[in-house]
Amino acid sequence: MAEWIKSNKLYFFGGALAMCALLYYLFIPPQETEALPEIDQAALAEREDSVPKSLEDEAPADGQPQVIIVDVKGAVKKPGVYNATEGDRVIDVLKKAGGLMENADRNQINFALRVSDELVIYIPEEGEGLFETNGAEGTTSISVQQNDGRINLNKATEAELQTLPGIGPSKAAAILEHRETNGPFKAIEDLKLIAGIGDKTFEKLKERIKVK
Missing domain, CATH: 3.10.560 (Outer membrane lipoprotein wza fold like)
Structure with a gap:
């Protein structure tokens, strides 16, 4: 028997290893893997609903x-x-x-x-x-x-002034304030005395305004 083992030691040790491996898997229970936490579908849906889908969703209700x-x-x-x-x-x-x-x-x-x-x-x-x-x-x-279709700077209302290019509510109010404080505009060029109305803005306005 000893002689046979010596002559076939490779086969003997190979078979022994295979036997050990078989016994290991048969008698040692597999290691339990950690279970993944269950996804709360209701909470996920609630979070999705809370995220605005577009900028329109964030528009205030009083924007009408x-x-x-x-x-x-x-x-x-x-x-x-x-x-x-x-x-x-x-x-x-x-x-x-x-x-x-x-x-x-x-x-x-x-x-x-x-x-x-x-x-x-x-x-x-x-x-x-x-x-x-x-x-x-x-x-x-x-x-x-x-x-002639031109706006009279000395008679126009705030709403009329805002129909002019480049004239918004603040500039229209400034024109009215200047008119009340300093009297009627004497020339259309006096419009450049208003803060925020420079040469470029005046060039767009000069054909659409008058003072008489």
């Missing part, structure tokens, strides 16, 4: 256009007080008032003017001439437009 009140008078079919939406123009409000009368002087009205809260829109009849507001506190009126 503001409702404003406009008084329409003169040569319109249905004079009265009408609700308008911020951004509406004179022509939009006149449609609500039933449109113009046949004798309305269309050449004096800026139909593209954006309306503002407490605005008085007066439509003159042909031959009536320019409309002048009664100056009631808390109200304003549309300055009717001359046939």
